[in-house]
Amino acid sequence: MSPLSDLLRLDIASARKGLADKQFTARELTEAYLAAADDARALNGFITETPDQALADADAADARLLAGNATAMTGMPIAQKDLFCTEGIRTTAASKILGDFTPPYESTVSGKLKADGAVLLGKANLDEFAMGSANITSAFGPVTNPWTPEGAAAPLTPGGSSGGSAALVAAGAAIAATGTDTGGSIRQPAALCGVVGLKPTYGRCSRWGVVAFASSLDQPGPITRSVRDAAIMLGSMAGHDPKDSTSASAAPVDFEAALAGGVKSMRVGVPREYRADGMPAEIDALWQEGIEMAKAAGAEIVDVSLPMTKMALPAYYIVALAEASSNLARYDGVRYCAREDGNDLTEMYSNTRGTGFGEEVRRRILIGTYVLSAGYYDAYYKQAQKVRTLIANDFNAAFNDVDVLLTPTTPSAAFAAGDVDDPVAMYMNDIFTVPASMAGLPGMSVPAGLSAEGLPLGLQIIGKPFDEASVLQMGQAIEDAAGFDKTPRLLAGAKS
Amino acid sequence: MSTIEGQDGAWEMVIGLETHAQVASKAKLFSSASAAFGGAPNDHVAFLDAGMPGMLPVINQRCVEAAVLSGFGMNSTINLKSIFDRKNYFYPDLPLGYQISQFSDPIVSGGWLDIELEGGETKRIGVTRLHLEQDAGKSIHDQDPYRTLVDLNRAGVGLMEIVSEPDIGSAEEAAAYVTKLRAILRYLGVCDGNMEEGSLRCDVNLSMRRPGDELGTRCEIKNVNSIRFIREAIEFEARRQVEVLEDGGAIVQETRLFDPDRGETRSMRSKEESHDYRYFPDPDLPPLVLEQSYVDELRAGMPELPDAKKTRFVTELGLTSYDADVLTADRDNALYFEAAADGRDAKTVANWVTGEVFGRLNKNDVSINTAPVPAAELGALVDMIKSGKISGRQAKEAFEAMWAEGKPAQTVVDELGLSQISDDSAIEALVDQVMQANMDKVEEYRGGKPKLIGFFVGQVMKASKGQANPASVNAMLKAKLDG
Numbered sequence: 001m002s003p004l005s006d007l008l009r010l011d012i013a014s015a016r017k018g019l020a021d022k023q024f025t026a027r028e029l030t031e032a033y034l035a036a037a038d039d040a041r042a043l044n045g046f047i048t049e050t051p052d053q054a055l056a057d058a059d060a061a062d063a064r065l066l067a068g069n070a071t072a073m074t075g076m077p078i079a080q081k082d083l084f085c086t087e088g089i090r091t092t093a094a095s096k097i098l099g100d101f102t103p104p105y106e107s108t109v110s111g112k113l114k115a116d117g118a119v120l121l122g123k124a125n126l127d128e129f130a131m132g133s134a135n136i137t138s139a140f141g142p143v144t145n146p147w148t149p150e151g152a153a154a155p156l157t158p159g160g161s162s163g164g165s166a167a168l169v170a171a172g173a174a175i176a177a178t179g180t181d182t183g184g185s186i187r188q189p190a191a192l193c194g195v196v197g198l199k200p201t202y203g204r205c206s207r208w209g210v211v212a213f214a215s216s217l218d219q220p221g222p223i224t225r226s227v228r229d230a231a232i233m234l235g236s237m238a239g240h241d242p243k244d245s246t247s248a249s250a251a252p253v254d255f256e257a258a259l260a261g262g263v264k265s266m267r268v269g270v271p272r273e274y275r276a277d278g279m280p281a282e283i284d285a286l287w288q289e290g291i292e293m294a295k296a297a298g299a300e301i302v303d304v305s306l307p308m309t310k311m312a313l314p315a316y317y318i319v320a321l322a323e324a325s326s327n328l329a330r331y332d333g334v335r336y337c338a339r340e341d342g343n344d345l346t347e348m349y350s351n352t353r354g355t356g357f358g359e360e361v362r363r364r365i366l367i368g369t370y371v372l373s374a375g376y377y378d379a380y381y382k383q384a385q386k387v388r389t390l391i392a393n394d395f396n397a398a399f400n401d402v403d404v405l406l407t408p409t410t411p412s413a414a415f416a417a418g419d420v421d422d423p424v425a426m427y428m429n430d431i432f433t434v435p436a437s438m439a440g441l442p443g444m445s446v447p448a449g450l451s452a453e454g455l456p457l458g459l460q461i462i463g464k465p466f467d468e469a470s471v472l473q474m475g476q477a478i479e480d481a482a483g484f485d486k487t488p489r490l491l492a493g494a495k496s
Numbered sequence: 497m498s499t500i501e502g503q504d505g506a507w508e509m510v511i512g513l514e515t516h517a518q519v520a521s522k523a524k525l526f527s528s529a530s531a532a533f534g535g536a537p538n539d540h541v542a543f544l545d546a547g548m549p550g551m552l553p554v555i556n557q558r559c560v561e562a563a564v565l566s567g568f569g570m571n572s573t574i575n576l577k578s579i580f581d582r583k584n585y586f587y588p589d590l591p592l593g594y595q596i597s598q599f600s601d602p603i604v605s606g607g608w609l610d611i612e613l614e615g616g617e618t619k620r621i622g623v624t625r626l627h628l629e630q631d632a633g634k635s636i637h638d639q640d641p642y643r644t645l646v647d648l649n650r651a652g653v654g655l656m657e658i659v660s661e662p663d664i665g666s667a668e669e670a671a672a673y674v675t676k677l678r679a680i681l682r683y684l685g686v687c688d689g690n691m692e693e694g695s696l697r698c699d700v701n702l703s704m705r706r707p708g709d710e711l712g713t714r715c716e717i718k719n720v721n722s723i724r725f726i727r728e729a730i731e732f733e734a735r736r737q738v739e740v741l742e743d744g745g746a747i748v749q750e751t752r753l754f755d756p757d758r759g760e761t762r763s764m765r766s767k768e769e770s771h772d773y774r775y776f777p778d779p780d781l782p783p784l785v786l787e788q789s790y791v792d793e794l795r796a797g798m799p800e801l802p803d804a805k806k807t808r809f810v811t812e813l814g815l816t817s818y819d820a821d822v823l824t825a826d827r828d829n830a831l832y833f834e835a836a837a838d839g840r841d842a843k844t845v846a847n848w849v850t851g852e853v854f855g856r857l858n859k860n861d862v863s864i865n866t867a868p869v870p871a872a873e874l875g876a877l878v879d880m881i882k883s884g885k886i887s888g889r890q891a892k893e894a895f896e897a898m899w900a901e902g903k904p905a906q907t908v909v910d911e912l913g914l915s916q917i918s919d920d921s922a923i924e925a926l927v928d929q930v931m932q933a934n935m936d937k938v939e940e941y942r943g944g945k946p947k948l949i950g951f952f953v954g955q956v957m958k959a960s961k962g963q964a965n966p967a968s969v970n971a972m973l974k975a976k977l978d979g
Contacts, residue, residue: 329593
């Protein structure tokens with residue numbers, strides 16, 4: 001058996017080989033992760049740890065490996081974002097309002113991973129109801145970015161909302177994790193933590209059993225240590241689900257096999273509108289490096305225009321919050337959740353929701369309610385939907401000419417919680433990720449370099465609907481060219 | 497448009513009805529839980545119906561089919577693309593915090609149905625739209641002194657909301673409209689029409705105006721659940737509004753409740769208190785898109801509807817318009833009649849059904865489907881009259897026994913020893929016997945008192961113990977007396 005820390009550095013593809021070659025067992029791999037649980041705890045990456053479940057899953061995985069019916073995910077110790085309902089295991093959405101809610105059902109996506117033999121280490125921390133870009137709105141406390149430098153005045157945030165997932169994967173505390181992305185919640189934390197995050201095409205992965213934020217935008221996806229891992233894990237998560245009416249009936253794809261396709265003569269669009277005012281020089285420089293990497297790999301670079309880009313963020317915050325205000329109405333204290341009594345019904349609602357929801361969630365519910373109200377609907381919600389159509393048209397036009405688009409993932413590297421105190425400034429974090437969300441397109445963040453402070457930066461590849469294959473191919477090319485092999489300071493198992 | 501008299505002149509009623517018809521379906525509109533009436537509280541509840549996190553709606557194809565069929569039944573346009581919207585409001589029996597309904601783009605638009613008025617007149621009532629929506633659960637306030645209990649069995653059950661144009665001008669017309677609509681839905685098998693169980697209920701929108709004036713301010717009376725209550729609610733509300741208006745007051749636009757015990761309507765909430773429902777398209781459900789071929793297929797499989805059936809009964813079966821109306825008002829009644837009349841004289845069967853059968857159904861308050869005399873047995877009885885085996889009077893006696901005992905026609909006729917003498921030689925013998933015993937009367941008849949034929953018929957029938965065929969007796973007597 002290898003030293004624990006070595007096991008913790010493997011990605012899925014290498015661990016799969018180690019298990020197949022009997023270099024170690026699934027139980028040994030899982031035990032290595034469980035032994036590093038203190039390090040994960042220091043990051044506050046998990047809301048709920050499930051060590052007993054993990055060991056049982058690992059033993060079942062070993063039995064499968066022995067029987068010869070293992071899949072690529074069999075024996076892989078993963079974290080599930082605590083937005084996926086897990087049967088018999090508390091699911092919080094990082095909110096107080098759900099109390100000790102323990103679902104009597106398993107979400108389709110977590111169920112698929114389970115059925116493929118993945119090992120559940122626990123439920124990863126996140127922004128409350130996936131609403132946030134720094135994982136600071138969680139009722140279970142903020143998550144620390146493992147890249148936080150020695151002696152920093154305040155810990156850096158991992159981004160959000162899938163901050164726990166990204167931090168755990170980056171720190172070696174989970175081999176991979178699920179995330180959900182509404183406006184950038186997979187890609188942005190992946191970029192800020194130096195890992196790969198893939199938001200599939202809307203409809204590629206089922207939303208059934210995932211606590212909803214904004215139904216027309218939410219999409220589950222993998223957060224992994226390599227592009228290959230993202231392809232492997234997406235293969236397990238994806239597929240049509242008759243229980244989700246918005247789930248696509250697209251034919252299954254072998255995403256890992258598609259990686260071999262390469263990027264020779266692939267046409268890569270560089271949208272000029274993403275060169276936002278005040279874009280930090282190092283982000284721009286990283287983008288140029290990415291363009292050179294793509295060129296060197298044989299791709300053709302094409303200048304494209306997406307004129308509606310700057311309308312995307314405001315329109316997104318109208319559509320997403322409108323849907324959220326309605327989606328979160330069910331948390332009323334009547335049937336489940338933590339109820340706060342009152343003298344009458346209205347007071348009970350008000351007490352329950354007023355104390356159960358955190359400040360950011362309350363803010364978003366209020367904005368969402370406002371934009372749907374009589375007299376404001378046309379000016380806000382309807383207008384935003386029109387903008388959304390125009391954004392999709394922009395992308396369609398660009399994709400007539402190119403296969404993928406290449407942009408930065410975020411406008412900056414990781415920041416400390418106190419650095420951004422204005423909610424609107426916080427929303428700006430999603431400026432590069434939101435347009436693809438509005439159009440339902442697949443997008444992936446791949447770590448491509450370091451900032452001046454030595455913090456990871458990511459590049460985003462956006463693809464045509466249901467063309468995750470091209471996104472993965474270009475991601476692989478960037479990953480190969482960037483040779484990003486830096487590890488964060490706070491690494492699980494480093495002391496062992 | 498009929499009018500009602502106020503203290504100083506006539507007033508016209510303007511009524512529009514919103515009817516909620518529960519789709520006859522095993523499952524709910526968006527979940528697989530049972531949509532059956534009753535059950536222990538909260539027994540028919542899927543995770544979606546309880547508003548559990550992450551649960552998603554999936555449209556029940558049966559409900560879509562019901563909406564399309566109903567649209568055809570009301571001569572409407574079927575919209576190949578329709579949209580489900582969320583109607584947002586908080587209430588404990590609304591677990592999601594919104595009702596999934598159709599607001600701007602319903603599945604069915606336009607249409608009409610003809611109602612029959614007193615005196616055989618018909619009037620065409622416009623239909624604005626039909627859309628699909630979820631029912632809410634039930635809040636129970638009277639089972640616990642301190643708490644309200646919630647039963648979610650109905651939550652999410654599929655309803656069709658059918659909105660009429662404000663073409664209805666009286667309580668009678670409203671009753672006729674609901675009766676006709678109910679009949680059409682029952683013919684189509686899309687709603688059981690059971691108003692007591694709430695499968696069909698109406699919101700009544702009513703305003704008053706002077707003939708020729710602009711529309712007045714309306715009030716909406718919610719959830720009236722019987723045709724009698726609809727009449728009573730309209731009559732009360734019309735008088736109330738006229739009183740307010742004639743006193744120089746103004747009608748406040750509001751939602752009212754009908755109290756059947758007091759026979760009055762009461763204010764529930766005014767427009768100012770009304771909700772802002774924040775309708776928007778449900779992002780969990782893509783637009784509902786129907787293939788033209790699917791819609792065509794449904795149309796091709798439509799059963800015959802009351803109007804068409806009525807016309808056919810008159811033109812092909814030779815029934816009176818009145819009988820045809822009575823027989824087609826309810827699908828099951830019509831099917832009973834058709835089964836009994838199959839291969840028989842329709843008018844005779846119609847008389848039996850509208851007279852003997854319906855009379856007893858009303859008297860015993862039973863439905864045609866549980867009638868003790870099935871259609872086939874009524875037919876068998878009619879056949880026995882036709883063949884002369886029993887007389888009409890005997891048939892009524894037999895029918896009485898069949899209804900009481902639930903036995904087949906043949907059994908009852910045998911048990912009662914009913915049979916009619918149609919054999920000419922047997923009748924001739926009786927006729928001869930009676931003539932010989934009454935030679936004096938024979939002389940009188942032949943001397944110019946033809947009215948005595950009645951006497952002879954009576955005597956022969958008496959001699960036959962009522963079993964002789966009266967027509968044969970009459971003919972035989974005439975031949976012998978006149979010969």
